[in-house]
Amino acid sequence: MTISSAAALAVPFGSQSVLVVEDDTGKVLFEKNASTVAPIASLTKLMTAMVVLDAHQDMNEPIEIEKEDVDMLKHSSSRVPVGATIPRRDVLQLALMSSDNRAAAALARTYPGGIDAFHVAVKRKIAALGMTQTVLEEPTGLSPHNRSTAADLVKMATAASNYPEITRITTSPKDLINIKGREVEYHNTNRLVGAKGWDIGLSKTGYTLEAGRCLIMRIKAAGKNATMVLLNAGASSVRLLDALNVRRHVLGDTAPVSTRAESPRVRASVGGPRIRASVGRGSHHRHRHMVVTRHRRHR
Template sequence: MIKKIAAALLLSCSAAAVLAVPMGSQSVLVVEDGTGKILLEKNATDVVPIASLTKLMTAMVVLDSKLDMNEQISIDRQDVDMLKHSTSRVPVGATLSRGEVLQLALMSSDNRAAASLARTFPGGPERFKAAVNAKIRALGMTQTRIDEPTGLSPNNTSTATDLVKMATAAAAYPTITQYTTDTREVINIKGRGVEYHNTNRLVGAKGWDIGLSKTGYTEEAGRCLIMRIKAAGKNATIILLNARANSARIMDALNIRRLITGDGGRATLARATRSAPTSLIKASAGRMTKGKSAAKANNYRKKAAPTKKPRRRRAN
């Protein structure tokens, strides 16, 4: 009986800790690596679009094929995004090694780079898709569907629970962990050096020890993030899906890091300056201040505006 009461108290304390960490992302899952212990969970089994998180699967399938990473690949017009018309800093006609193309797909989340990896896969896009489906089955991702290599299609869907499996598998590839945690790289594009950056601004930020990272965004998927981090001697995998803004996604990551380190409570902007890039915090603070000012202005206008009598509708 005492054991049952203790277990109930522990469960209630855990629930309270979870409730004390508000999340802006619609689906959240934080799992302690090694033990599989769930540290935080919110809508983890909801099937949702995953955007460019797809590229981790693309990378695994390419690396599994043991293709020559030094082989030169030319970006083709077929690689241009005709679905979302997203931009790319890799021009058609540029020739890079497969390794550089893979790095751009992972670090800078370039869609043309990811598309070219599928196009140049032995047997073409159809064989690539078959290899992806086989990998999904091998990882036991029963709630996952991936139709193409970039994540631009809203048909690429999964759950936070399945994505932990994908993140765990991806972390076993040294090439993926290296490329997803590179902060920047200068690559020769048509005879000139072009600098590319990681899409996750937390990579390389002071106080962050990140072992794997991948961001994602489409209108349907919202802001998404996969990260494996080390904090306070603990290793954890973080899945964030469908945050409405980049600032919300970053604040979720900050709050989760504080939860893991035992700092507790919601991360305020003042406290967060110790863990995130200054530019990021200033941007978030600016948005919040702007929002408050706008709200005050709206309240003032409402008070100042004369009350209008409701217009009568004519009977038909």
């Protein structure tokens, strides 16, 4: 893979590490710090899913969510209660689509041979994919010691795209899953999935304080297929605007979208969704919130 430093200068990316590769040719479209090792948060779950699917377990087998699946490191929330019994297929969906940490932990815990065998399988998969700068210590991405580079993650994304179950789940905007006899609606953590004008073939978001906002996507635009990896953006708005800039370039419109907070509205494409970024003030921090709305056509 040849990396062009000129491409990195073409767009003012807010993410600290960026790599965008044209899938059909391997041509690097954009690069910024692609070899920098950094925490990857829930992007980890793509590896967890591949390893679980490689084991060819019964996807209809019920899995009970146990106390040991609860996040005791970051104390992250979950809408999957301890004691719920869910088919492995739905547990995988929860881990990938809504990035549920208890679900990912349960998948690793119930791997053939247990958690130790799961870790061995992860290391083997990392080596097989040639991800030489990647270390994954646990299945959720909560640990800051789960680290990789944008260059390695393009390899992971390419491999994950060969699993129909992963591509189906990660490109579903939402789904209903039965939790203790009640249908609960879960949404994709990537709000671009299902948005007008976006043809997404693979998606996974990630966030921890150490990793910042991260994103892997495979997109198709103007007959071209591209894989993007964005790591350590300071806010969801920055990550989103970086993705918009990538898509605009793939479509041939190379004028970059501003990532400044004072540019509150960005249209992804003509006829596409309009992005409104608002800045709210909390008691201790300022939070940027992204709202995706449909623009109205003038008649």
